[in-house]
Structures are given as structure tokens and as C-alpha cells.
Amino acid sequence: xxxxxxxxxYLVTQMGNDKSIKCEQNLGHDxxxxxxxxxxxxxxxxxxxxxKELIINETVPNRxxxxxxxxxxxxxxxxxxxxxxxxxxxxxxxxxxxxTQYFGPGTRLTVL
Amino acid sequence: xxxxxxxxxxxxxxxxxxxxxxxxxxxxMFDYFLWYKKYPAEGPTFLISISSIKDKNEDGxxxxxxxxxxxxxxxxxxxxxxxxxxxxxxxxxxxxxxxxxxxxxxxxxxxxx
Numbered sequence: 258x259x260x261x262x263x264x265x266x267y268l269v270t271q272m273g274n275d276k277s278i279k280c281e282q283n284l285g286h287d288x289x290x291x292x293x294x295x296x297x298x299x300x301x302x303x304x305x306x307x308x309k310e311l312i313i314n315e316t317v318p319n320r321x322x323x324x325x326x327x328x329x330x331x332x333x334x335x336x337x338x339x340x341x342x343x344x345x346x347x348x349x350x351x352x353x354x355x356x357t358q359y360f361g362p363g364t365r366l367t368v369l
Numbered sequence: 370x371x372x373x374x375x376x377x378x379x380x381x382x383x384x385x386x387x388x389x390x391x392x393x394x395x396x397x398m399f400d401y402f403l404w405y406k407k408y409p410a411e412g413p414t415f416l417i418s419i420s421s422i423k424d425k426n427e428d429g430x431x432x433x434x435x436x437x438x439x440x441x442x443x444x445x446x447x448x449x450x451x452x453x454x455x456x457x458x459x460x461x462x463x464x465x466x467x468x469x470x471x472x473x474x475x476x477x478x479x480x481x482x
Contacts, residue, residue, distance in 0.1 A: 261412070288468060299371070300413070300458065300472040313469055347412050351468060357403075358470065360412030 260284050261361035263348050269367045270338055278333045278364045280348030288312075289331035290349040290358060291323060300347070306331055307353075338368045372396045373461050375473035383481050388446040390476045392459030395440065399461040399471075404433060404444050407456045407475070416457070417444070449480045 261282045270276055282289065290313075291303040305313035306325040320336045335342060348361040374393045382388045392402075400421035405413035419426040419433045419442065426433050432445045446453055459473040 290468070298474045302469060305468060349412070357415050357418070358468070360405075360414065362410065362412050 261348055261350055261359050263346075263361040263364050265364060266362065267365050267367075269369065271369055272338055272340060274338050275334070275336045276338060276366070277335070278346055278348075278366070280331045280333070280361055282329055282348075282350040282359070282361075284350055284352075284359060286350035286352045286359070287328050288351045288353060289325065289328075290351075291331065291333050292347040292349060292360075294345040294347060294363070296344070304331075304333075335366075338366075340368050342366060343368045371473075372399070372471045373459055373473040375459055375476050377476065378474070379477040379479070381479045381481060382449050384451060385448045388444075388449045388453065388478055388480070390444040390446075390457050390459075390478070392442045392444075392473055393440060394442075394461050394471075396461070396463070396471070397440070398463045400464060401462050402433070402435060402442050403460045403462075403470070404431075405458040405460060405472075406453075407458060413458055446478075449478075451480045451482050454478060454480045 264279045288307045290305045294300045303317050304323040309325045322334045325331045345363045345365050347363045349358040351358045372395050403418040404416040406416045407413040417428050417431050419435050435442045456475040458475045460470045462470050
């Protein structure tokens with residue numbers, strides 16, 4: 258009965274590969290997010306979707322492409338992975354544009 | 370440019386005593402502030418929030434104080450319990466309806482039994 262779940266939890270891959278991280282929420286929320294926590298521990302928003310519509314798109318390389326097939330899912334696809342993409346990626350959701358965001362457990366991505 | 374700053378990255382406190390975490394911000398347009406708590410290998414969980422129209426908000430053992438003129442807020446945990454050992458993130462946004470949160474880098478709290 259996990260509220261916000263992410264798969265996989267750990268992802269180790271080689272430079273240049275393409276990978277996806279999946280996120281699902283069962284809270285009935287209509288807004289979902291992707292955050293990146295880098296090696297300096299800063300949590301920075303990457304994208305936000307509201308009702309499957311992209312509403313926040315921070316300065317993120319276009320190798321990163323979010324996809325929201327429905328309100329309960331927001332996946333993150335990353336092309337041509339680079340060493341600097343190594344980080345923990347968190348998915349979150351909220352009801353509307355409210356600030357109480359509920360986070361998933363994170364996906365630790367390691368690019369070798 | 371980090372708009373939300375949390376200095377003193379770690380804090381150790383005896384069980385039963387008060388834990389005080391500080392947060393400073395630079396963006397004068399921020400008017401809604403939140404604290405999140407994070408355990409290892411888990412995502413952040415919402416703890417408490419405060420709107421700029423208030424200077425204090427209390428929820429059980431947790432109280433957040435806001436000093437707008439100083440652009441400073443603090444989180445007080447009284448009494449501290451071993452289960453409070455975690456990383457605490459301060460976050461801020463421009464308006465309660467704005468979902469673009471700016472986070473600090475977090476404070477590690479260790480509560481010693």
C-alpha cells in the first residue's frame with residue numbers, strides 16, 4: 258500500500274546507455290514531480306506534471322524526457338547517460354498545486 | 370544560487386532535550402515554508418509548514434518559527450526522541466499554491482538515547 262513507489266530502487270549502467278525510471282502514486286493526486294538529489298545533497302526539481310500536462314520544466318538537458326501516461330504515473334527516460342547523471346532521483350506527488358508533496362523512496366542511479 | 374540555506378549540517382542532541390534547526394532564505398518573494406524529514410533510503414516526508422502571515426506554527430513536539438525581516442526560520446523539536454534521528458530539509462515557495470519548491474541541503478540530526 259505504498260503511496261508513491263519508484264522502480265527500480267537501484268540502477269547501475271554504463272555511459273551512453275538509455276534507461277528509464279518508473280513512478281506510480283496511489284493517492285489520487287493529479288500533480289507529479291521528478292527531483293534530482295546530487296552528490297552535494299541538494300534536492301532540485303526537474304519536472305512537474307499536472308493532469309498529464311507539463312507545468313514545470315527546469316533547465317534540464319533534453320536527454321531527460323518525462324512521460325505521463327496517466328495521472329497516476331510519471332516516468333523518466335534518460336538517453337545517452339553521462340557520469341554527471343549519477344544521483345538519487347525522487348518522484349513526488351501532490352493534490353493540485355499545493356506544497357505538501359509526498360515523495361517516493363528514490364532511485365539511486367550510478368553511471369560508470 | 371542557493372535560495373534556501375541550511376548551515377551547521379549536523380546536530381547531536383541528548384534524548385529529551387531540544388533540537389533547533391535553522392534555515393535562511395534569500396528570496397524575499399518566498400511566503401510559504403515547509404520542513405521535511407528524511408530517513409536513509411527513504412524519500413522526504415512532510416513534517417510541518419508555515420505561511421508568512423504567521424510567525425509560529427506548532428504541531429505536537431514540532432514548532433516552526435518564522436522571522437520574515439531576518440529571512441530566517443527555525444524548527445524546534447521538544448523533547449527530542451531517538452526516532453527523530455534523520456535529515457531535515459527546509460523548503461520554500463512563492464505562495465501556497467505554487468508547487469515549485471526550493472530546498473536547502475538538509476541538516477543531519479542525531480538523537481542520543
